[in-house]
Amino acid sequence: MAEAIRVAINGFGVMGRHSIRAHQKDIKEGRLKEGEMEFVAVNDIAPISQLAPLLEHDSVYLGFDGEVVAEDDDIIINGKRILGFSEKEPSKLPWGKLGIDVVYESSGVFADSSKVRDHLKAGARKVYISAPSEVADVTIVPGINNHTYDPNRHSVVSGGSCTTNCLAPMAKAFLDRYGLYYGYMITTHAYTNDQRLVDTPHKDPPRAYAAALNIIPTTTGAAKAIGKVIPELEGRLHGTARRVGVGSGSLVDLIIFLDDSDQKLSEEEVNKTMKDAADGYLKGILGYAKGPLVSSMILGKNVPSTFDASQTHTNSKGEAKGSAWYDNVTGFSHQVIKGIGLVGRK
Template identity: 35%
Template sequence: MNCLHTSASRSTTSWQPPRHFDRRSSLNAAQYSNPRIRVAINGFGRIGRSVLRAWVESGWYQHIDIVAINEPATIEGMAHLLQYDSTHGRFAAEVRVRDQMLCIGEATIQVLHRTEIHDLPWHALDIDVVLECSGVFGARSDGEAHLAAGAKRVLFSHPASPDVDFTLIQGINHAELTAEHRIISNGSCTTNCIVPVIKVLDDAFGVDSGTITTIHSSMNDQQVIDAYHDNLRLARAASQSIIPVDTRLARGIERILPKFAGRFEAIAVRVPTTNVTAMDLSVTLTSNVDIATVNAALQAASQRILPGILGYTELPLVSSDFNHDPRSAIVDGTQTRVSHRQLVKVLAWCDNEWGFANRMLESTAGIGAVLSH
């Protein structure tokens, strides 16, 4: 039975989006009309390559110029891993190397191999936004170093330190971005996934507190076979175990939704898959609900409030079905559970690479729009 057609009991709360709740991102490649943005990528690993590929596939190349990439690896290795990707498949665009340039279709991108931020030629290249995707640099001082090198703005591809100017989550607080925000974080893939779900539930029913379990695919800080690592759990073979890891997700939620300070906790495990993450959210609500009411609110939000950010499905899908999905979160309505009318469990999927890469580009466009005004 489709839960959305099940009548709610008298004790439940029906939901319609409040008038003030319209946090959809207006920034997509088809609608963007501001001046072109000059961008550099620092770090060409999983996220850096996904950003460049999404730049082509999502149409942002029409509005954003990726001028330079700084990466220690050889340009030949960069080109090969961009063209052939074990997770996302072969890149449809032709990738070529000419001199010290990466050529993608008609676009030509300068490749640098600098190890120090202060050596990067952002001033000479007139860079508007640096996408800091190395995973190595995350302190405010690192952002300031990019600015000192000549970039106008810096966008970290991870939470970074708490003293950044702004943490930007598309669909939630993108309208609060201002010209005063120069060092910006795009949050994490898991923050981008779970915060929209929490926000919808809170606006609809009131959220008191909650816990989250992140079931995350393997990452490149794990071992193929057992090998020495400072973290003894990460010393174990990624393909043979479910591995608990540390997570700062609860603090990330507080950064975006400060009303929940001290009211969320999270744990995380890594599982032997190469991509796509599941997030198991449990919240205690302040209103009485049933499964149908919860799912109706989430589905309505996916269609009317957060299209392109939040998805909803009741199909019998598995994690691999969400590979290369550009949305931040896709709620699986078949897994929603309600206990004692106020304890609610929701399962949300996300492609932790591709969805996040698309949000990086939207955030870049948002920064560009602020710069142009």
């Protein structure tokens, strides 16, 4: 067996912690081999003594399947010690000394900063960002455009957002079956830690209002990012987001307008297209459900996108609407593990 991919996590927030959970679940369910990937270090400005309990118990996903112990500056998970650091400057981290193959950049601080490359200066071989990024060398949605990754040219890789990872499989299935189209997407998204618990100033004014008490219109880069993943759709999709008062579980609605508007679409045919893709070439990244679903039904799903056939609508003018649910934490975290595996092996 090849040597394990050695991973360091920069930012042990929700996404950082859930990469640990996803990694463990992937091994348990046979999607990843034991010893294929190992977490070596965690860097976060918060002390490990405060972070470990948040891994041990999550308010949405409840208890961690295993033992979590904070010891000195380190965290011990099921007997395996992960070194802890609290360094604000990535260039000062000992990634070279630790033989780090991939830094999982989940802090949210460096996604669009040239300082993300300081992880490379510190000795890491690759960086994988769990967010859209203008400074990344390439954007990869695992299972959609893996073939575009070039290990000789791409050192900093963006995995897009949870919404991009939900949208991409559905958008690709539509494109492959019906050809070019323009489209508009709306994500109804669970609130995140970028929002406010009570009314408090925010640079994005709608997000200043209490997250659990409001439907909050805001922006999303998911539609724009699709062009980086599926070049045929560059400039053809636009979108918006509505943040709502649920802790996790989100929904993408995609409305498409075919270039060939003479094509006759039916709900049955669209649903068959999605089911065939989910059972075939998009298996593992696109799920399919007859529905109807609600957000709590999607919690814990490891696929990043689950098409809900009960929400499909069409008309005779080459227009259709499809809907896909996603666990914006768990589903995306499993995609992150795939992405780290992709860049870490090459």
